[in-house]
Amino acid sequence: MLAIGVEAMSMLSNPTFLFYQFMNSISLGMNLFIIATGLTLILGVLRVINFAHGAFFMFGAYVCWSTVTFLGGAVGSFWLGVVAAAVVLGAMAFVIERGLLRYLYGREHLTQLLFTFAIVLIVGDVAKMIWGTDQYNVPYPHGLGGAVDFGFAKYPSYPLLLCVIGLVVAVGMWLALSKTRWGRIIRAATQDREMLAALGMNVPLVYTGVFVIGSALAGIGGALAAPRVAVSPGMDATIIIECFIIVIIGGLGSLWGSFLGALALGFVTMFGTVIFPDWELVLAYILMLGLLLWRPWGLFGHEEEEPH
Amino acid sequence: MAQLEVDNIRTAYGLSKVLFGVSLTVEPGEVVALVGRNGVGKTTTMRSIMGMAPPQEGSIRWIDRDITGIPVHHVAKLGIGYVPEDRRIFPELTVWENLDIGRRPPMDGGDGWSEEQVFELFPDLKDIQERKGGVLSGGQQQMLTIARSLMGNPKLLLLDEPSEGLAPIVVESLRDRIQMLKTGGLSIVLAEQNLDFVLFLSDRVHILEKGEVVYTGTPAELRDNPDVQTKYLTV
Numbered sequence A: 001m002l003a004i005g006v007e008a009m010s011m012l013s014n015p016t017f018l019f020y021q022f023m024n025s026i027s028l029g030m031n032l033f034i035i036a037t038g039l040t041l042i043l044g045v046l047r048v049i050n051f052a053h054g055a056f057f058m059f060g061a062y063v064c065w066s067t068v069t070f071l072g073g074a075v076g077s078f079w080l081g082v083v084a085a086a087v088v089l090g091a092m093a094f095v096i097e098r099g100l101l102r103y104l105y106g107r108e109h110l111t112q113l114l115f116t117f118a119i120v121l122i123v124g125d126v127a128k129m130i131w132g133t134d135q136y137n138v139p140y141p142h143g144l145g146g147a148v149d150f151g152f153a154k155y156p157s158y159p160l161l162l163c164v165i166g167l168v169v170a171v172g173m174w175l176a177l178s179k180t181r182w183g184r185i186i187r188a189a190t191q192d193r194e195m196l197a198a199l200g201m202n203v204p205l206v207y208t209g210v211f212v213i214g215s216a217l218a219g220i221g222g223a224l225a226a227p228r229v230a231v232s233p234g235m236d237a238t239i240i241i242e243c244f245i246i247v248i249i250g251g252l253g254s255l256w257g258s259f260l261g262a263l264a265l266g267f268v269t270m271f272g273t274v275i276f277p278d279w280e281l282v283l284a285y286i287l288m289l290g291l292l293l294w295r296p297w298g299l300f301g302h303e304e305e306e307p308h
Numbered sequence B: 001m002a003q004l005e006v007d008n009i010r011t012a013y014g015l016s017k018v019l020f021g022v023s024l025t026v027e028p029g030e031v032v033a034l035v036g037r038n039g040v041g042k043t044t045t046m047r048s049i050m051g052m053a054p055p056q057e058g059s060i061r062w063i064d065r066d067i068t069g070i071p072v073h074h075v076a077k078l079g080i081g082y083v084p085e086d087r088r089i090f091p092e093l094t095v096w097e098n099l100d101i102g103r104r105p106p107m108d109g110g111d112g113w114s115e116e117q118v119f120e121l122f123p124d125l126k127d128i129q130e131r132k133g134g135v136l137s138g139g140q141q142q143m144l145t146i147a148r149s150l151m152g153n154p155k156l157l158l159l160d161e162p163s164e165g166l167a168p169i170v171v172e173s174l175r176d177r178i179q180m181l182k183t184g185g186l187s188i189v190l191a192e193q194n195l196d197f198v199l200f201l202s203d204r205v206h207i208l209e210k211g212e213v214v215y216t217g218t219p220a221e222l223r224d225n226p227d228v229q230t231k232y233l234t235v
């Protein structure tokens, strides 16, 4: 134990290593943010806890791998894979919401939970039927296999780009939610859906739209994660737990809350691995519990009233 | 034919029956009041018209079509605005954003309400456009709810207890604004506990008791009938 501590101390006193872990934390955090923000959007508007979000993430990673493989790794094939993941997951979400989920809105939470859990199993099995149980690797996209020189240290291009993409998604979502009419309608739907309908808004359509967008974000997040991780069955299980931790830390339905929550989880994961190698997930739980004791509604959440 | 024709509706929440055959009509530009003690079914009548609590029996006709049980947002699009008793502004949205959510061009073309016109009617709202709905005073919230509905250019407004919980001076100002809307040709169904408010604004009054209309008359008739007032309205 002491030996590990000393080793960790010597690593943490190395500035290059510190910088590297710092960047890794942000990069992981931004990747997690893209996924978790989809979950929190769905939760805020539909008030459905979608367990299948992790499965959608996994499916997105597979779709990206298939696209890249199908195109023989041609230039731009990775980005096409990201778009394909968004489109495929958006289409799947459309069918699931229109065909099934919408009949469950009035039901109790347990029914909805069981339903989304059934989707987890179905999507997982479909993925196994299509892609088997092998593990796939997606290479870094063209031109992003190298590293960027910061002068005092180098950092790989692709994870660096992930940081930028995460920030762009965050700012884009914020602008869309706060500055556009559709964004205002989505925010109003989180507050009082019945009143929104009484003002002539087609609320079921808003729900479909939000479920499609949120699920597409899971798919995009999966595709973007593909070069970072091994694409394989079971990758849905960890991510859904991480997403829930983020959403709980940030406060249900809050964009900036999930942004900060994702960053916090990124740091805890990356530095936790160094300091307490076997305890990283435990640390994440401790982070969540500590925060809940301090602020039961999460960083940006507020006390729930029974929604209309 | 009347603009709105509610014919013998029966509405229940689950197993608990609330309306036992309510009928009423509204002519264009008319203010029809629904009065009665707490829990007699005023709000439920409005929610039935709006499609939020569709009646199990009876029918609701609007202009030239049967709107019984159609989705809430279709009712709104056909020109019926709803101002609920608990106001229901979007608390996290600013005043301007609340108004923008309500925006809908008039069904039959034309210009309809603009923000400027809404602010002319409710000048108090003009200076607090950036403020969040949740922090407004009761009076401001009531103005905002009405203003938000007007942005959708309704032909009929369902106004549920607009004076509830407001200071007398605010009630008076609100009454005058509603009077202006009436003069402008808007039809209104007004549910109220405040009898003076009702007598001032309405053309006809229906008294509800346990989910039924038990009295119909003009404001003058009701004013001169203390027996009916004691029987159905005095708490």
Ligand SMILES: Nc1ncnc2c1ncn2[C@@H]1O[C@H](COP(=O)(O)OP(=O)(O)OP(=O)(O)O)[C@@H](O)[C@H]1O
Binding pocket: B013, B016, B018, B036, B037, B038, B039, B040, B041, B042, B043, B044, B045, B085
């Ligand atoms: N959502 C609901 N579920 C079950 N019962 C309800 C519901 N809403 C109202 N009720 C019942 O229906 C009856 C009529 O209520 P309603 O709100 O229509 O009365 P009201 O005349 O508007 O009363 P108030 O003056 O208090 O607003 C009451 O007995 C009430 O308890």
Ligand SMILES: [Mg+2]
Binding pocket: B042, B043, B044, B085, B160, B161
């Ligand atoms: Mg009422």
